[in-house]
Amino acid sequence: xxxxxxxxxxxxxxxxxxxxxxxxxxxxxxxxxxxxxxxxxxxxxxxxxxxxxxxxxxxxxxxxxxxxxxxxxxxxxxxxxxxxxxxxxxxxxxxxxxxxxxxxxxxxxxxxxxxxxxxxxxxxxxxxxxxxxxxxxxxxxxxxxxxxxxxxxxxxxxxxxxxxxxxxxxxxxxxxxxxxxxxxxxxxxxxxxxxxxxxxxxxxxxxxxxxxxxxxxxxxxxxxxxxxxxxxxxxxxxxxxxxxxxxxxxxxxxxxxxxxxxxxxxxxxxxxxxxxxxxxxxxxxxxxxxxxxxxxxxxxxxxxxxxxxxxxxxxxxxxxxxxxxxxxxxxxxxxxxxxxxxxxxxxxxxxxxxxxxxxxxxxxxxxxxxxxxxxxxxxxxxxxxxxxxxxxxxxxxxxxxxxxxxxxxxxxxxxxxxxxxxxxxxxxxxxxxxxxxxxxxxxxxxxxxxxxxxxxxxxxxxxxxxxxxxxxxxxxxxxxxxxxxxxxxxxxxxxxxxxxxxxxxxxxxxxxxxxxxxx
Amino acid sequence: xxxxxxxxxxxxxxxxxxxxxxxxxxxxxxxxxxxxxxxxxxxxxxxxxxxxxxxxxxxxxxxxxxxxxxxxxx
Ligand code: SF4
Ligand code: SF4
Ligand code: SF4
Numbered sequence: 001x002x003x004x005x006x007x008x009x010x011x012x013x014x015x016x017x018x019x020x021x022x023x024x025x026x027x028x029x030x031x032x033x034x035x036x037x038x039x040x041x042x043x044x045x046x047x048x049x050x051x052x053x054x055x056x057x058x059x060x061x062x063x064x065x066x067x068x069x070x071x072x073x074x075x076x077x078x079x080x081x082x083x084x085x086x087x088x089x090x091x092x093x094x095x096x097x098x099x100x101x102x103x104x105x106x107x108x109x110x111x112x113x114x115x116x117x118x119x120x121x122x123x124x125x126x127x128x129x130x131x132x133x134x135x136x137x138x139x140x141x142x143x144x145x146x147x148x149x150x151x152x153x154x155x156x157x158x159x160x161x162x163x164x165x166x167x168x169x170x171x172x173x174x175x176x177x178x179x180x181x182x183x184x185x186x187x188x189x190x191x192x193x194x195x196x197x198x199x200x201x202x203x204x205x206x207x208x209x210x211x212x213x214x215x216x217x218x219x220x221x222x223x224x225x226x227x228x229x230x231x232x233x234x235x236x237x238x239x240x241x242x243x244x245x246x247x248x249x250x251x252x253x254x255x256x257x258x259x260x261x262x263x264x265x266x267x268x269x270x271x272x273x274x275x276x277x278x279x280x281x282x283x284x285x286x287x288x289x290x291x292x293x294x295x296x297x298x299x300x301x302x303x304x305x306x307x308x309x310x311x312x313x314x315x316x317x318x319x320x321x322x323x324x325x326x327x328x329x330x331x332x333x334x335x336x337x338x339x340x341x342x343x344x345x346x347x348x349x350x351x352x353x354x355x356x357x358x359x360x361x362x363x364x365x366x367x368x369x370x371x372x373x374x375x376x377x378x379x380x381x382x383x384x385x386x387x388x389x390x391x392x393x394x395x396x397x398x399x400x401x402x403x404x405x406x407x408x409x410x411x412x413x414x415x416x417x418x419x420x421x422x423x424x425x426x427x428x429x430x431x432x433x434x435x436x437x438x439x440x441x442x443x444x445x446x447x448x449x450x451x452x453x454x455x456x457x458x459x460x461x462x463x464x465x466x467x468x469x470x471x472x473x474x475x476x477x478x479x480x481x482x483x484x485x486x487x488x489x490x491x492x493x494x495x496x497x498x499x500x501x502x503x504x505x506x507x508x509x510x511x512x513x514x515x516x517x518x519x
Numbered sequence: 520x521x522x523x524x525x526x527x528x529x530x531x532x533x534x535x536x537x538x539x540x541x542x543x544x545x546x547x548x549x550x551x552x553x554x555x556x557x558x559x560x561x562x563x564x565x566x567x568x569x570x571x572x573x574x575x576x577x578x579x580x581x582x583x584x585x586x587x588x589x590x591x592x593x
Contacts, residue, residue: 082534086575137532144537209538209565211572 054267057184057238060129060354061161062325064185064240064268066313066418070394071357074130074163075121075322077114078107079149080142083135084169085205085221088283089244089274107320108136111149113335118153119345120338121322122160125329126353128322131157134165134187136319140174150181157345161185165242169205169221171228179235186232187270188225189242192250193260195219200249203283226264233265240268240311245292245300246284247274258304269304270311273297273510294508295447298419312420313407324392326405326421364394368416368481380492382502383412387422387445387469388480389453396475396483400456401428406445409480411488416481423511427460440511442467447508449491452483468505521558522568523583526550528576535570535580544570553580560589 047055062069109117121128131153133139139146150162164178165187178186192198198218205217212220232239241261243254250257258269274291276284292300301310315325323329387406389398405423409416422444425437438460445451450470454477461471475483494500521543524535529550536544536551543557553570561568570580 081530081532082537082573083532083575084534084573137534141534206534206573209569209572210567 054238057161058267061163061185062130063163063187063270063311063314064238066311067361067394069313069325070390070392071127071361072130073125073128073322073324074132075118075128076132076134076317076319077109077117077149078136078320079109079111079114079145080133080135080139081108081137082141083137083167084141084207085138085167085217086203087167088201088203088289089246089276089285091280091282091285107335109335111145111152113338114149115152115156116343117333117335117338118160119156119343120341121333122157122350123343123345124332124341125323126350127324127357128160129354130161130163130185132163132165134163134317134319138167138170139164140166140170143170143174143177147177147181150183154182159347159350163187165189166228167221168225168228169207170224172224172231175228175231175235178232178237183237185238185240187240187242188229189244190222190225190229190257190261191243191246192218192253193222193226193257194253195222197250197253198222201246226260229261229264229266238267239265240270241266242270242272242314244274245271245297247290247292247296249289251292251296251300254300255303258308262306262308266308268309268311270314271297271301271304272314272316275316291510294420294422294444294510296507297510301419312418315405315421315423327392360393364479364481367479368485370482378413378489378492380413382492382495383410384449384488384491384502385410385419385447385505386472386484386487387448387451388484389451390480394480395477396452396480397454397477399428400451400453400460400471402426403453406448406451407480408445408448409484411484413492416484416488422508425511428457438463442469443509444511445469445508446506449505450487452480452487468503520582520584520586520588521555521560522553522570522580523555524551524553524570525579525581526552528579530576532575534573534575538569538573540564540569553583555583555586558589562589 050058058064058068060068060072062072062074118131133146133149146164153160154162162181162183163185164183166189168188168190171188191201195215195218198221199214202218202221204211204213205221207220229239229241243257245251245254254271261269274284274289276282276289276291278285301312304310313325317325317328320330321328322333385408387408388396389400389403390396390407391398403424404426405421407418408420408422410419424441424444427434427437427441442464448469450472451464452472452475454473456471456473464471472487475487495502531546531550533546533551536546540561541557541559543554544551545554568580574580
């Protein structure tokens with residue numbers, strides 16, 4: 001907290017003077033009181049100890065509820081290209097259709113085009129429940145376009161939740177408009193509360209008609225971010241904080257950031273790995289700044305987990321992404337295609353579809369609880385990770401060769417807990433698996449003991465076994481959590497009987513570089 | 520001397536456009552341009568030329584030396 005207290009002493013001029021150190025909001029993130037004792041973001045479908053008003057806001061939001069992200073989709077519209085700060089991890093010049101990364105878009109839309117696109121997607125993908133504006137650039141550096149888009153969407157598609165992502169610099173100036181626009185969720189990217197650290201991340205900001213650099217810039221930014229966060233809380237708007245983990249710059253400091261945002265009532269904290277491959281041309285990329293490994297990221301997320309839920313299923317999406325998290329259907333909805341589509345916005349059809357989704361979710365929860373009941377009374381020190389190939393709905397329903405990512409679960413006798421996902425190169429292209437792809441997939445899940453798939457070919461199977469990762473296809477098309485706990489049980493039995501020996505596995509690399517689409 | 524935008528460097532991010540106190544900046548053929556006769560170098564409005572201070576690509580909004588300084592014109 002010292003950094004915060006120290007910083008207050010400089011608080012004059014344009015910086016925030018709002019009261020700091022507010023008591024934490026009464027809700028405790030989306031942790032549920034499930035009998036596992038694990039704090040995890042909505043990994044159960046139940047309301048848990050969340051107040052009903054908040055539960056209503058998060059239960060169908062794929063980013064605010066890990067469990068909901070198996071069932072509900074989001075879309076972003078890119079209407080806001082201008083930005084008011086410069087980040088060393090961002091290069092706004094870069095644009096590539098195959099790339100999934102914040103800031104990347106293929107086309108910028110006017111508010112009117114954006115609404116048309118929202119209606120087209122909502123009619124085609126009835127489980128699309130959330131519209132976000134997340135740049136490229138900062139939506140609040142383009143307030144007219146951003147709020148005009150939200151207003152038009154709120155009128156045309158009243159059931160869609162509105163979401164805004166911002167760097168926070170202009171946030172305190174727009175709070176009233178945010179409330180008026182019926183925006184229920186705001187994400188602020190906060191990478192530091194200590195301006196010394198901030199100066200290494202942000203070369204400059206543009207504020208009050210001036211360019212500020214170095215520590216001055218970072219101090220103003222941090223003050224405005226925390227002030228904006230408090231103001232949102234006072235108005236009952238749920239706020240998620242995104243932080244980019246930059247090794248040796250803010251990795252340890254993010255524990256402090258976590259405490260600071262927690263005490264100001266943030267609902268969810270999303271710590272994401274830095275993306276810094278040199279080909280993106282960012283300052284960090286060109287400087288050779290490295291990104292964290294999967295285990296480093298997990299250790300930090302685990303260290304921050306407490307009363308505030310940690311988001312671990314963020315896909316660092318494009319600013320024009322469409323679909324379930326982890327899939328991107330934006331190519332189906334270019335403005336050219338959207339203009340040609342015959343769009344009928346049918347609220348009833350959407351509602352009926354979503355009711356069916358709710359039935360599926362409920363079935364999954366029951367299945368999980370059944371599986372969990374079998375563990376009661378059993379104790380073991382063993383904790384391990386497994387990877388799962390899934391297309392959504394909470395099922396093991398993807399072929400190993402078609403998986404663009406694996407979801408990673410931590411298994412222990414206290415339950416099955418989602419801890420992240422790993423993007424990989426698709427193994428099967430044109431029906432052939434490729435060996436160098438297999439080795440990059442293995443690098444991506446090398447900390448896992450098993451990989452659950454709907455189907456897998458003989459060759460990758462034997463290679464996985466050689467590596468020490470057990471391919472498991474006997475639970476094809478069954479629920480993830482239930483299957484994982486059943487497998488874990490048999491694993492423990494095998495260890496007990498001496499049939500296998502439990503050994504720790506290594507670390508895994510976070511996939512950088514272009515997403516090679518299977519489609 | 521008014522400012523000009525080096526077209527090949529402009530990313531069309533539009534950050535400069537709404538900031539100009541003289542509405543001298545507009546979009547043309549996918550990029551942004553400054554109308555030199557309208558640019559006052561922000562003198563009389565702000566301490567810094569707004570287009571220069573806000574542009575993410577350094578060296579893109581630059582002085583156009585083919586024009587006389589704004590104050591000499593006045
Ligand atoms: S970037 Fe993360 S928080 Fe944003 S839509 Fe994608 S998954 Fe959700
Ligand atoms: S220097 Fe000022 S007046 Fe001239 S174009 Fe830039 S913003 Fe406009
Ligand atoms: S701010 Fe710079 S890059 Fe952006 S539109 Fe203006 S001149 Fe172009």
